[in-house]
Structures are given as C-alpha cells and as structure tokens.
Amino acid sequence: MQKRCRQGQSWWQPKFQGRGYRMTVPRQVILEVLSGTEKHLSAEDIYLAVQKSYPHVGLTTVYRTLELLADMGVLFKFDFGDRRARYELAEEFQVKKGHHHHLVCTRCKRVIDYTEFIDQEKELLEKTERGLMEKYDFSIEKHLIQFYGTCGKCRKKTV
Amino acid sequence: MQKRCRQGQSWWQPKFQGRGYRMTVPRQVILEVLSGTEKHLSAEDIYLAVQKSYPHVGLTTVYRTLELLADMGVLFKFDFGDRRARYELAEEFQVKKGHHHHLVCTRCKRVIDYTEFIDQEKELLEKTERGLMEKYDFSIEKHLIQFYGTCGKCRKKTV
DNA sequence: ACTATTATTGAAAATGGTTTTCATTATCAA
DNA sequence: TTGATAATGAAAACCATTTTCAATAATAGT
Numbered sequence: 224m225q226k227r228c229r230q231g232q233s234w235w236q237p238k239f240q241g242r243g244y245r246m247t248v249p250r251q252v253i254l255e256v257l258s259g260t261e262k263h264l265s266a267e268d269i270y271l272a273v274q275k276s277y278p279h280v281g282l283t284t285v286y287r288t289l290e291l292l293a294d295m296g297v298l299f300k301f302d303f304g305d306r307r308a309r310y311e312l313a314e315e316f317q318v319k320k321g322h323h324h325h326l327v328c329t330r331c332k333r334v335i336d337y338t339e340f341i342d343q344e345k346e347l348l349e350k351t352e353r354g355l356m357e358k359y360d361f362s363i364e365k366h367l368i369q370f371y372g373t374c375g376k377c378r379k380k381t382v
Numbered sequence: 383m384q385k386r387c388r389q390g391q392s393w394w395q396p397k398f399q400g401r402g403y404r405m406t407v408p409r410q411v412i413l414e415v416l417s418g419t420e421k422h423l424s425a426e427d428i429y430l431a432v433q434k435s436y437p438h439v440g441l442t443t444v445y446r447t448l449e450l451l452a453d454m455g456v457l458f459k460f461d462f463g464d465r466r467a468r469y470e471l472a473e474e475f476q477v478k479k480g481h482h483h484h485l486v487c488t489r490c491k492r493v494i495d496y497t498e499f500i501d502q503e504k505e506l507l508e509k510t511e512r513g514l515m516e517k518y519d520f521s522i523e524k525h526l527i528q529f530y531g532t533c534g535k536c537r538k539k540t541v
Numbered sequence: 542a543c544t545a546t547t548a549t550t551g552a553a554a555a556t557g558g559t560t561t562t563c564a565t566t567a568t569c570a571a
Numbered sequence: 572t573t574g575a576t577a578a579t580g581a582a583a584a585c586c587a588t589t590t591t592c593a594a595t596a597a598t599a600g601t
Contacts, residue, residue, distance in 0.1 A: 245548060245597050266587080281551040286588065302461040306559085307587060326520055335518055340510040347506055351499040352529065359494055360534035361485055369526045370511065375519035404568050404577060425559080440580040445559065465588085466558060 234316070238295065249273070249280045253288045254297075261319055263301060263309040263334055296364070301325070305332040328374040335374070344368065393475070397454065408432070408439045412447045416457060420478055422468040422493055455523065460484070464491040487533040494533070503527065 235254055239246045256272045257264070264272070270285045289310055292298045297316060301309045304327065314322050322345065326335040352363045394413055398405045415431045416423070423431070429444045448469055451457045456475060460468045463486065473481050481504065485494040511522045 240598090243548085247549065247597070249550075279551080283552080283589080284550060287549085326514060326518060326522070328520070329523070335520065337514055337518065339513055339517065340506075343506060344510065347499070347502060351503065354498055355485060355496055355529065356531075358498065359485060359496065361487070361494065361529075361531050362537060363485070363529045363531035364488070365530050367526065367528045367530065370514065370520075370522045371524050371526065372515075372520050372522040378521060399569090402577085406568070406578065408579075438580080442560080442581080443579055446578080 235297070238297065242295075244291070248277060249284050250288050252277045252280065253285060254292075257298060257310065257312045258316070258318065261336075263303070263311055265307045265309050267307070269310070299365070301367075303327050303332055303334055304329065309334075324368040324370075326370045326372070326374075328377055329371050330373055330377040333374055394456070397456065401454075403450070407436060408443045409447050411436050411439065412444060413451075413456075416469065416471045417475070417477065420495075422460060422462070422470055424466045424468050426466070428469070458524070460526075462486050462491055462493055463488065468493075483527040483529075485529045485531070485533075487536055488530050489532055489536040492533055 233251070233254070235251075236246055239250070252273050253269060256269055262268075266282070266285050266289060269289070270280070270282045273280045273285065289298065289300070289308075293300050293310075296313060298310050298312050301311065303309055303325070311317070314320060320336065321338060322341050323336045323338045324341070324344070326337055328334075348366055348368075352366070355361060356363055392410070392413070394410075395405055398409070411432050412428060415428050421427075425441070425444050425448060428448070429439070429441045432439045432444065448457065448459070448467075452459050452469075455472060457469050457471050460470065462468055462484070470476070473479065479495065480497060481500050482495045482497045483500070483503070485496055487493075507525055507527075511525070514520060515522055
C-alpha cells in the first residue's frame with residue numbers, strides 16, 4: 224500500500240542484539256504494525272496487516288515473534304474472552320497510549336481502555352507489589368487489571 | 383471413594399430453578415467438587431474428580447456446566463497462561479477462601495492466592511468502578527487483578 | 542566482502558482444549 | 572402420570588496455536 228521507511232535504527236534494535244536475537248524484516252514489520260495501532264490486535268489481525276507490505280511472512284512467524292516479544296516484555300498478551308489472544312505494545316513502547324487498563328464487555332467483547340484513577344491505582348499497586356514480593360519471595364514483573372461487565376449498547380439490546 | 387450425601391437442599395437449588403434451569407445430578411456433583419477444593423481446577427481436573435463418584439458424566443457436560451455457572455456468576459474462569467481455563471467458585475460461594483487475588487509465576491504457572499492489601503484494593507476498586515460506570519455507561523460486574531512474575535523456586539533454577 | 546555458524550523462516554501437519562451435533566434421557570410443572 | 576423441553580453424552584468438528592523440518596538469512600570473524 225504505502226512505502227515503508229526503515230531507515231532509522233529503531234529503539235528495538237539494541238533490545239534484540241543484546242540477547243543474541245537477530246533483527247529481521249518480519250520482526251520489524253510486526254513491530255511497526257503494533258506501533259501504529261491503538262487497537263488490541265489478534266495474531267491473525269497482525270498477520271493480515273503484515274502481509275500487505277510483506278506478503279511472504281507466515282502466520283507461524285507472527286506467532287513466534289509475538290511470543291518472543293512477550294517474553295522480552297515488549298508487548299503484553301491479553302485474554303478478553305473471545306477465544307484468541309490479543310496483543311498490545313507495552314506502554315513504554317507505545318507512542319500514543321499511556322498506562323491504562325481495560326473494561327471488557329462480556330457480551331460483545333468490546334474493550335475500552337481507561338486511564339482514569341490510574342495514578343491512585345499505580346500507587347496502591349506498587350505498595351502491594353512490594354509487600355507481596357517480600358512475603359511470597361516472588362519477583363513481580365507486571366500486573367493485570369480488568370473490569371468485566373456490560374456496555375451500554377449491549378444493555379439496551381436485551382432490555 | 384467416599385459416600386456422597388446429597389440430602390440437604392443446597393444454596394444453589396433456588397439459583398437454578400429461578401431461571402428455568404434444572405438441577406441435575408451432574409451439576410450437583412460438579413458444584414460439590416468445586417466447593418470442596420481450594421485449588422484452581424481445569425475442566426479436565428473437574429471431569430476426573432466428578433467421574434470418581436459419577437462415572438457417566440461426560441467432559442462435554444462439565445464444559446457446559448462450567449459455562450453456565452460462569453454466566454450465572456457462580457464461578458470465575460481464569461487464564462493463568464497454561465493454555466487451559468481454570469475455575470474457582472465465586473467468593474460468596476466458597477467456604478474457605480475469602481476475597482483474594484492471584485500471583486502467577488510465568489515460568490512454572492504456579493498460582494498463589496493472596497489476601498493482603500485486599501481491603502485497600504477493594505476500596506479503591508469500588509471507587510474506580512463507580513467512576514468508570516458513570517463515565518463509560520458500563521455496568522461493571524466483576525474485576526480481575528493478577529500479578530505476574532517469577533516465584534522463588536524458579537528464580538533459583540536459572541541463577 | 543567472504544564464510545561459517547546458527548538463528549530464523551515458512552509450509553504443512555499436528556496438537557489439544559473447547560464446541561457442536563444429534564439422538565437419547567431426565568427433570569419439572571401440570 | 573404425562574407432556575414439554577432442558578440436559579446429557581459420545582463422537583465429530585473446530586480452530587487458535589505449536590511443532591516439525593528443510594531452506595534461508597543475519598551476524599561475527601576473517
């Protein structure tokens with residue numbers, strides 16, 4: 224569709240090479256797709272998007288790359304209850320979104336990102352994490368907060 | 383193994399009949415299995431436990447019952463990253479456990495329940511929920527909080 | 542640049558937890 | 572007891588995700 228510019232060495236270059244991983248074209252394209260969206264893409268979503276600019280990338284590679292990036296902490300894998308994993312770049316690599324959590328509609332599976340109350344949440348979570356790490360000898364790397372319920376649209380449907 | 387007593391009308395009786403559902407033996411046995419454990423059982427775990435006292439129950443029925451109970455809000459379905467859903471009776475129906483959240487080891491998938499800081503969490507969550515419901519026209523029914531990291535045992539293994 | 546090493550890839554096949562299908566059975570209200 | 576229909580179980584289907592394996596491409600050392 225549109226010409227892809229890959230001139231600048233991106234932030235992820237050193238992330239990879241430091242650990243003996245290689246920076247390949249499929250990986251770059253996958254990262255670009257993830258960088259350029261605010262949606263919660265599934266592996267197949269990413270696969271289809273990647274194919275537009277690089278038709279030879281296989282779905283397997285997408286899965287493998289996503290797993291690698293998740294292990295590296297570059298992205299998060301979510302389960303919103305629609306039977307497929309969804310991925311989102313970690314906030315530190317996401318341009319637009321800041322720290323946020325999710326509101327998941329259990330009927331239509333729609334996901335709303337919210338940033339309200341995040342500061343207080345963060346504060347409490349950090350305190351909690353410190354306490355838990357000590358008590359359970361557990362090194363906490365990330366947390367997940369989600370609210371489940373019914374969105375306005377779905378509530379109107381049933382009456 | 384041990385004789386099963388089903389004499390008393392259980393709390394779930396009215397829960398079912400009120401909605402036009404029927405209380406059947408498989409459902410009772412599944413609920414008993416869930417009531418009698420503090421573990422996070424998978425559908426197959428439950429299936430195997432149920433078979434001990436009622437060998438004719440099929441895995442399909444277990445899945446269907448679990449889905450029904452989850453929809454009813456009687457149990458929660460969790461994803462701890464080991465490729466199968468795990469179930470836990472909602473706190474109001476769980477005898478031993480109170481309100482708690484989970485610490486998930488991303489390596490061995492072990493899950494630790496914790497109850498520390500729950501009160502403060504609860505307070506903040508309730509405030510957050512009220513705010514979010516109003517702002518997003520979203521009726522929140524439940525929340526999920528999980529911490530991910532590495533447990534002590536796993537940390538020692540790699541060094 | 543050239544090469545050797547080995548990480549990565551892609552196509553196809555396999556996996557395996559979960560759902561569907563459908564004929565049979567069991568529950569509950571009348 | 573009976574009729575309506577919710578629930579069941581066995582088998583088959585589903586389908587997102589993994590595995591396999593031979594081919595390819597990225598990096599370090601020269």
